[in-house]
C-alpha cells in the first residue's frame with residue numbers, strides 16, 4: 001500500500017483485530033497512518049507498508065448505519081477526493097447524502113463476500129466446519145428422532161411414543177396418567193427436552209410437592225442435562241437481604257411491583273406447590289413471569305367439584321393461564337373423583353371438555369365406540385352399514401371429509417378418540433400393556449387386637465387407632481410394633497420401606513426402632529425440611545453404611561423412587577385403593593429387579609381386618625395393580641362403610657359385590673375406556689421406528705468426527721481416556737465463546753450410549769448434548785468460516801483460475817411463535833461456479849474439494865483479495881442466479897406442510913363447535929391468523945448466502 005491510498009475521513013477495518021470495528025483515518029504522516037476506532041474507543045497507528053487494513057466501500061443495495069443508529073440502503077456512491085459520499089434511502093422516496101465519516105463505528109459484515117473484502121476470512125477448516133454444521137443441523141431437524149436424542153434413559157416404547165406425540169405439538173396440553181412408576185417424570189423430561197431443543201419452548205415451570213423437588217432437580221440434570229433453578233422461600237429471603245433501603249422505600253411507596261421477580265431470573269424453574277400456596281407474592285410472581293410450558297406433578301391433589309374448588313386447583317388454573325403448554329402428571333387421575341378428573345381435563349382443553357354431565361354420558365358410549373374402532377383397525381371390509389350409520393351419528397358432516405383423506409381409517413379413529421374420548425389430552429399406559437413387571441407377593445400378618453384399642457377399632461378411625469392413644473402406650477402394646485421390630489431383624493440386611501398414613505406414626509416408630517431397638521432407620525415425612533428428607537432418602541439408599549428401614553408417611557413418600565428395595569411393610573392400610581397403589585408403586589417401578597414382598601400386619605376383628613380382606617378378596621389390589629378400585633368403592637361405599645364400622649353381617653356381601661363389580665368394570669374398561677386410551681397411548685410401530693432413528697443417531701460415529709474437527713478449530717484439546725471415552729480441555733488457542741459449558745479443568749465424556757447408562761460420571765456426548773448444540777449454534781450464528789480462501793492444484797487447470805464454492809440457506813424472518821422452522825428447513829444448498837458462470841457443483845463435490853484444497857498464507861491472501869474482487873462479485877452473482885430456482889419448490893413444500901398441520905387443527909375446532917357451542921369465533925380466528933401469518937412469512941422467504949470459499953488454482 002501507498003501513502004496516497006489513505007485520505008483523512010476514510011473508513012477502513014483492521015483484519016488482524018476485527019473487534020475494533022470500523023476505523024476512521026485521522027492522520028497520515030510519513031509512512032504511517034493513524035486510525036481512530038470509535039466503537040472500541042481506541043486509536044492505532046500502522047506502518048503503511050504492511051498495515052493489516054482493508055478499505056470499506058459499501059456497494060449499491062447494501063445497508064449502512066450512521067452514528068445515530070439510522071439505517072439506509074445505498075443507491076449510489078460518489079468519490080469526493082478519496083472520501084465517499086453515499087446516496088441512500090430509508091425506504092421512503094427521498095435520497096439522503098451520507099458521508100462515510102458519519103458511519104457507525106460498530107460494523108458487522110454479515111455477507112460472506114463483504115467479510116472477504118474486509119479481510120475477515122478464515123482458514124479452510126473453518127469453512128468446512130460451517131458447511132458440516134449446516135448440513136448436520138438440516139439432517140437432524142428433519143429427523144423424527146430430533147429432540148429425543150442423548151437422554152440418559154432406556155428407550156422404552158411407551159415413553160418415546162408419548163414424548164414424540166406430545167412434544168411435537170405447538171402447545172402441548174396433556175394429562176400424563178401412566179400407572180404408578182411407569183415413568184411419567186421421564187416422559188415429562190423428554191417432552192421438555194424436545195420442546196427446549198427445538199425452540200418450541202424456552203421457559204418452563206415445574207410445580208411439584210415439596211418432597212419431590214430434589215428428585216426432579218436431579219433427574220432432569222442427570223438424565224436430560226436440564227439445569228433447573230429452585231425458587232423457594234430462601235430465594236425470597238436472600239432477595240430481601242440484598243434489597244437496600246432505597247429499594248425498600250420505593251417498594252413501600254409504589255407497592256413491590258418494582259421488586260425483582262425470581263421467576264423471571266431463570267428460564268427453567270422448579271417450585272413446590274405447597275410454597276406457592278403459602279406465599280401469595282410467589283404465586284403472583286410465578287403468574288406474571290409467563291411460561292411456555294407448565295408441568296404439575298402429582299396432579300391428583302387438584303380437587304374440584306361443581307360446588308367447591310380446592311386452593312390447589314385454583315392456583316394451578318391461574319398459573320396455567322400464564323402458560324402456553326401444560327403437562328399434568330398423575331398415576332391416579334380419579335383418586336379424588338370423576339369431577340376432579342373432568343376439571344383437570346378442562347384445564348387442558350376447555351373447548352373439548354366443557355360439561356361434566358356430557359362427559360359422564362360420553363363414558364357410557366366408550367364400549368360401542370371401541371367396537372367400531374377395532375373393526376376400523378381390522379380394515380374396511382369389517383365395517384358394515386350399521387357401523388357407518390353409527391359413525392355418521394358421532395362425526396356428522398365431518399365424516400365425509402375424514403374419509404376423503406389419505407389414511408381414512410386412521411383419520412376416523414383419531415377423530416373418534418378426540419371428539420368422543422379423551423384422545424388428544426390423556427395418555428395412560430398400563431402395566432398389563434407394558435408387561436415385564438416383577439411379582440407382588442402379599443404377606444398378611446393377622447395380629448390380636450390389644451385392649452388399649454378398645455372402642456377404637458371401628459370405622460375409618462380403626463385403620464389408624466394409634467392416633468388416638470398416647471404414643472408410649474401404643475409403642476409398648478400395639479403388636480404391630482413388636483412384629484415390625486422382629487421382622488426387620490429377621491430380614492436384615494435387606495432394605496425395607498415402611499409406610500403408614502400419618503407423619504406422627506412414622507416419627508414415633510422411627511424413634512422407637514432407632515433408639516430402643518437399635519435398628520438403623522430414617523424417617524421420611526412432610527414435617528421434615530427438604531434437605532432433611534433428601535438426607536434421609538440418601539441414607540436409606542446407601543448400600544454400605546445406610547439405614548435398613550425407611551419409615552414414611554403417606555404424603556412423604558409420594559412419587560419417590562425406592563425400587564432398590566424389595567420389601568414393603570404396610571404398617572396400616574389406607575381407605576382409598578388408589579393410595580394403596582401409590583404406596584406399592586414406590587417399589588413396583590421400572591427398574592425393580594426382584595419380586596416384591598408386601599407385608600401387611602393387621603389387627604383382627606377391627607376395621608383393619610375388613611380393609612385387608614376387601615383389598616385382597618374384593619379387589620385383588622395387593623398382587624396386581626387395581627385401576628378400578630375407586631370406582632368400585634364409589635359403587636359399594638355404603639356397604640363398605642358399614643363393614644369397616646363393624647357390621648360383620650355385611651362383610652361377605654361386600655367382598656362378593658366388590659369382586660363382581662371389579663370384574664365387570666375391568667371387562668368394561670378393557671373393551672371401553674382403557675382400550676380407547678391405550679390405543680392412543682402407544683402405537684408400537686411408530687415407537688419402534690422412532691427408537692430405531694434415535695439409536696442410529698446415538699450410535700453413529702458422525703458426532704465424534706464432527707466434534708473432533710470443531711475442537712481442532714476452536715482450540716479444545718482432546719485426549720484419549722479409555723474405550724469410547726475422551727477428556728476435553730481448553731487448549732492454547734481456546735475460543736471460549738464458541739464452547740459454552742466446558743469447565744476450565746476439563747470434562748470427561750463418553751460417545752457410547754451404553755457406557756453413558758453405566759457411568760453417570762461421564763457426560764454423554766450426542767447431537768443434543770448442550771456442548772455439541774452450543775458449538776453448532778455458535779458456528780452458525782457467528783461469522784466463523786463464512787469466508788475462506790483456498791488454493792487448489794489440479795492438472796489441466798491453468799494457475800490463477802478462480803472458482804467460488806457458495807453455500808446458501810433459506811432465510812425466513814418471522815415471529816418465533818409461528819415456529820416456521822418446522823416447515824421450512826434451512827436446506828443448505830452448495831454450488832461451485834467459475835467466473836464464466838459454469839455450474840461445476842457436480843464435477844467437484846464438497847468432500848473431494850476438501851481433499852484437494854490447501855490453505856493460502858494469510859499475507860498472500862490479503863494481497864490477492866483486492867485484486868480478485870470484481871471476479872468474486874461476478875461469481876457471487878452467478879451463484880445467486882443458479883441458486884434462485886431452488887427456492888420456490890422449498891416454499892411450496894413448506895406451505896403444504898403448514899396447511900397440512902394447521903388445517904386439521906382448524907377443522908377440529910369447527911367439528912368440536914358442533915358438540916360445544918361455547919367455542920368462540922375468536923378461538924377459530926387464532927388458527928386462521930396463524931395460518932395466514934405463516935403463509936405470508938413463507939412467501940417472503942429468501943435464499944441467504946451463508947458462506948463462500950474462493951478457490952485459486954496454483
Ligand SMILES: Nc1ncnc2c1ncn2[C@@H]1O[C@H](COP(=O)(O)OP(=O)(O)OP(=O)(O)O)[C@@H](O)[C@H]1O
Pocket residue numbers: 152153154155156159178179180181182183184185186187330331558559560561563585586589590591
Ligand atoms: N426410560 C427409563 N430409563 C431408565 N429409568 C427409568 C426410565 N423410565 C423410568 N425410569 C425409572 O423408573 C422410576 C419411575 O419413573 P418415574 O418416577 O418417572 O415414574 P412415575 O410414573 O412418575 O411414578 P409415580 O407414579 O410414582 O409418580 C424412576 O426411578 C425412573 O428413574
